[in-house]
Amino acid sequence: MxxxxxxxxxxxxxxxxxxxxxxxxxxxxxxxxxxxxxxxxxxxxxxxxxxxxxxxxxxxxxxxxxxxxxxxxxxxxxxxxxxxxxxxxxxxxxxxxxxxxxxxxxxxxxxxxxxxxxxxxxxxxxxxxxxxxxxxxxxxxxxxxxxxxxxxxxxxxxxxxxxxxxxxxxxxxxxxxxxxxxxxxxxxxxxxxxxxxxxxxxxxxxxxxxxxxxxxxxxxxxxxxxxxxxxxxxxxxxxxxxxxxxxxxxxxxxxxxxxxxxxxxxxxxxxxxxxxxxxxxxxxxxxxxxxxxxxxxxxxxADGAGGLGMFPGGEGLSAGGQGAGDMKVIGEGWNAIAEISTPGGTGLPTKKSGDVPAEAQQFLDTLGDKVSGKFGSGTVFKTRLVNALMTDDGKVYIGAVTPNALVKAADNAA
The missing domain is CATH 2.50.20.10 (Lipoprotein localisation LolA/LolB/LppX)
Incomplete structure (x- = not known):
């Protein structure tokens, strides 16, 4: 041994x-x-x-x-x-x-x-x-x-x-x-x-x-x-x-x-x-x-294929198609969180806005949890490994961290 x-x-x-x-x-x-x-x-x-x-x-x-x-x-x-x-x-x-x-x-x-x-x-x-x-x-x-x-x-x-x-x-x-x-x-x-x-x-x-x-x-x-x-x-x-x-x-x-x-x-x-x-x-x-x-x-x-972005230092944290000016990294190592500005500064499309069908909105609702804080409000999408917070004002916070860590990062950036 x-x-x-x-x-x-x-x-x-x-x-x-x-x-x-x-x-x-x-x-x-x-x-x-x-x-x-x-x-x-x-x-x-x-x-x-x-x-x-x-x-x-x-x-x-x-x-x-x-x-x-x-x-x-x-x-x-x-x-x-x-x-x-x-x-x-x-x-x-x-x-x-x-x-x-x-x-x-x-x-x-x-x-x-x-x-x-x-x-x-x-x-x-x-x-x-x-x-x-x-x-x-x-x-x-x-x-x-x-x-x-x-x-x-x-x-x-x-x-x-x-x-x-x-x-x-x-x-x-x-x-x-x-x-x-x-x-x-x-x-x-x-x-x-x-x-x-x-x-x-x-x-x-x-x-x-x-x-x-x-x-x-x-x-x-x-x-x-x-x-x-x-x-x-x-x-x-x-x-x-x-x-x-x-x-x-x-x-x-x-x-x-x-x-x-x-x-x-x-x-x-x-x-x-x-x-x-x-x-x-x-x-x-x-x-x-x-x-x-x-x-x-x-x-x-190919840009969106990424790699193992959940690992510290992984370039895959950057979103496919996003320019360098649209993304920054908060924290370091295994707790690194990517903050991404979505095009146009808009959040998720909603049924209310008429941007998505009712069936699609229902699917999105089952995947995400509504959260709020100093940053305003948004939705957290969870998996067993990578979690993402999309705020209503068009920011995305993503990383291999807990949802609470994403909310804290959004609050600190507000």
């Missing part, structure tokens, strides 16, 4: 900081289609078969082990479960999803931005493969169907076998990469999720080694990351790290309120051999409807 040696990141040692920076730089971005801030635990993704007896290691050494990992080839099966405490999005027709059918353009069901909403809730099984930073593939396995997202150099293809629709984005002549989020842009595998957390770790974070585990038949150390501040909705993050090659194998995020994990993503099978070249090739099947990416529309979507 590995000792519970810790690294308190309140200045820490220079080696720890360097390790985190190297980790963010070297972790291979093998990612899957996921939500902006990402994905989990109706049940543990992987069952432990016993804690292996491994050599002792400190938290700093384990972070450095992740940083030193040069594994760029792998394939396997990942199980992802999400429980944000919001209604399942899988059954929606896409009209409320970013770029959904409400856009009036009849988006392809193969569009990655449309598909990613499905990973916001429930349990999903994915097959992943990677061969370096420019070749990745992820397939979401469904009942009698499969959705695949493939990147091969400057080409990105997505295909939905259920509807026989394909989506294509390509590098332009200037060498610009495909504007649509490529597979590595969405942090949903253990590796990509861990990368976000390690980049976020700072003075408000405690990092320890919390024993060992066996994941997908491989021995692993458990890196435990916890906020040192009160008021965050995040209780802890555990990353199971392959003891041999330093690759994160499992990621679990627990809420401070207790209960089931909010995010639980881990390998059930993994192979670090070079995947076949055929894994990264794609030709649309006969009769498939192919949609080419629209650059202008794509870039707008």
């Amino acid at each position: 590995a000792p519970n040696d810790s690294v308190e990141t309140d200045g820490g040692t220079r080696g720890t900081a360097v390790g985190r920076r190297k980790a963010a730089r070297y972790i291979v971005p093998v990612a899957v289609v996921g939500v902006a801030a990402a994905t989990i635990g109706l049940a543990p993704a992987l069952a432990s078969t016993g804690d292996p007896d491994l050599p002792e290691i400190t938290a700093q050494q384990l972070i450095e082990k992740i940083a030193a990992s040069d594994t760029q080839q792998l394939s396997g099966t990942v199980k992802i479960s999400t429980d944000f405490g919001i209604p399942s999005l899988g059954g929606l027709d896409g009209s409320f999803a970013p770029g959904g059918s409400d856009s009036g353009k009849g988006d392809s069901t193969a569009d990655p931005q449309t598909k990613m909403t499905e990973l916001a809730s429930g349990t999903h099984t994915l097959r992943v493969a990677a061969d370096g930073p420019d070749k990745q593939r992820v397939s979401i396995l469904e009942n009698a169907a499969e959705y695949s997202l493939i990147r091969n150099g400057g080409q990105v293809w997505a295909y939905d076998s259920k509807t026989n629709q394909a989506y294509h984005a390509a590098e332009d002549r200037s060498g610009k990469k495909p504007g649509h989020p490529a597979p590595e842009g969405v942090p949903s595998t253990p590796k990509a999720l861990a990368e976000q957390v390690l980049k976020a770790a700072g003075p408000t974070t405690s990092v320890t080694v919390d024993g060992t585990a066996q994941v997908a038949g491989r021995d692993a150390y458990k890196l435990l990351i916890k906020p040192r501040q009160s008021g965050s909705t995040i209780g802890s993050v555990t990353v199971a790290v392959d003891a041999k090659n330093g690759v994160p194998l499992k990621f679990t995020l627990l809420p401070s309120s207790g209960g089931k994990a909010v995010v639980d993503a881990g390998f059930t099978k993994v192979d670090f051999a070079k995947p076949p070249a055929s894994s990264f090739t794609f030709t649309p099947p006969k009769g498939a409807e192919v949609t080419e990416a629209d650059d202008a529309k794509t870039e707008q979507k």
Whole structure:
């Protein structure tokens, strides 16, 4: 059993900081289609078969082990479960999803931005493969169907076998990469999720080694990351790290309120051999409807894709499409709150104003709670992880903090 040696990141040692920076730089971005801030635990993704007896290691050494990992080839099966405490999005027709059918353009069901909403809730099984930073593939396995997202150099293809629709984005002549989020842009595998957390770790974070585990038949150390501040909705993050090659194998995020994990993503099978070249090739099947990416529309979507904005320092706190002058951050670390000014300085549309149908207003009312304070009045929208306060005068306060913290931030800004 590995000792519970810790690294308190309140200045820490220079080696720890360097390790985190190297980790963010070297972790291979093998990612899957996921939500902006990402994905989990109706049940543990992987069952432990016993804690292996491994050599002792400190938290700093384990972070450095992740940083030193040069594994760029792998394939396997990942199980992802999400429980944000919001209604399942899988059954929606896409009209409320970013770029959904409400856009009036009849988006392809193969569009990655449309598909990613499905990973916001429930349990999903994915097959992943990677061969370096420019070749990745992820397939979401469904009942009698499969959705695949493939990147091969400057080409990105997505295909939905259920509807026989394909989506294509390509590098332009200037060498610009495909504007649509490529597979590595969405942090949903253990590796990509861990990368976000390690980049976020700072003075408000405690990092320890919390024993060992066996994941997908491989021995692993458990890196435990916890906020040192009160008021965050995040209780802890555990990353199971392959003891041999330093690759994160499992990621679990627990809420401070207790209960089931909010995010639980881990390998059930993994192979670090070079995947076949055929894994990264794609030709649309006969009769498939192919949609080419629209650059202008794509870039707008990419801005909104964000990352794990609920983590301290996460750029995902900024709202898609908002300019730098429209957003500022209140507080720091795990208690950081983004204050965003909505276009035109208006709050939520209401039934009274005639801006929304009665059915839509009823839906909004079930999601939010009315609050008031020095700032005036507004509505708090809650999940198990990220909460948001939208004031009636058009300000939005959002973060992985309690509703009371949002109200306090709005009061202080009034």
